[in-house]
Amino acid sequence: ILNVEQSPQSLHVQxxxxxxxxxxxxxxxxxxxxxxRWETAKSPEALFVMTLNGDEKKKGRIxxxxxxxxxxxxxxxxxxxxxxxxxxxxxxxxxxxxxxxTFGTGTKLQVIP
Amino acid sequence: SAVISQKPSRDICQRGTSLTIQCxxxxxxxxxxxxxxxxxxxxxxxxxANQGSEATYESGFVIDKFPISRPNLTFSxxxxxxxxxxxxxxxxxxxxxxxxxxxxxxGTRLTVT
Numbered sequence: 001i002l003n004v005e006q007s008p009q010s011l012h013v014q015x016x017x018x019x020x021x022x023x024x025x026x027x028x029x030x031x032x033x034x035x036x037r038w039e040t041a042k043s044p045e046a047l048f049v050m051t052l053n054g055d056e057k058k059k060g061r062i063x064x065x066x067x068x069x070x071x072x073x074x075x076x077x078x079x080x081x082x083x084x085x086x087x088x089x090x091x092x093x094x095x096x097x098x099x100x101x102t103f104g105t106g107t108k109l110q111v112i113p
Numbered sequence: 114s115a116v117i118s119q120k121p122s123r124d125i126c127q128r129g130t131s132l133t134i135q136c137x138x139x140x141x142x143x144x145x146x147x148x149x150x151x152x153x154x155x156x157x158x159x160x161x162a163n164q165g166s167e168a169t170y171e172s173g174f175v176i177d178k179f180p181i182s183r184p185n186l187t188f189s190x191x192x193x194x195x196x197x198x199x200x201x202x203x204x205x206x207x208x209x210x211x212x213x214x215x216x217x218x219x220g221t222r223l224t225v226t
């Protein structure tokens with residue numbers, strides 16, 4: 001069983017604040033790291049697929065970085081908005097080209113207007 | 114990307130009964146999966162739905178309890194059999210994309226009384 005951890009478990013920020021949270025994963029046998037956003041009453045939505053050490057990906061106000069050598073990824077949200085409120089999940093595939101992923105426990109973000 | 118529909122969206126069932134959840138993908142995906150999210154926990158993989166053959170179950174999940182079918186590339190069902198209150202969860206199906214990200218259905222919220 002792979003150990004994929006996310007911190008913090010939950011986070012409250014004021015609208016307009018920037019925030020970030022962490023996903024840590026095994027640094028050996030790395031293939032990719034996925035980030036998902038899961039809003040209440042909706043499906044989890046894929047945000048990023050990260051594959052290379054030093055990768056930085058951006059989607060609007062959300063960006064993510066990857067450090068495969070030390071086994072962590074950061075997700076950043078700039079200027080948080082209430083619609084950013086969701087649980088953010090990272091997922092770690094267990095072998096190359098394969099399908100099976102281990103999900104972290106998630107970071108639940110609430111943006112207060 | 115793939116669009117995945119799932120039904121029912123929610124159900125309340127009595128102990129000892131069974132519920133079948135259907136998952137339909139709008140385009141062909143290579144892999145389909147079934148997950149469960151119990152209250153306060155992350156997504157846990159139940160099984161990989163294999164087209165035309167028996168599903169591949171994860172540790173702790175068995176075919177008698179969670180029979181799965183996948184008669185073609187775009188459709189799968191999960192049955193939760195002989196339900197108990199411990200089976201109360203959100204059940205999600207997903208399909209894997211070409212870069213191994215997963216596309217999720219909206220989930221089925223099951224309450225067993």
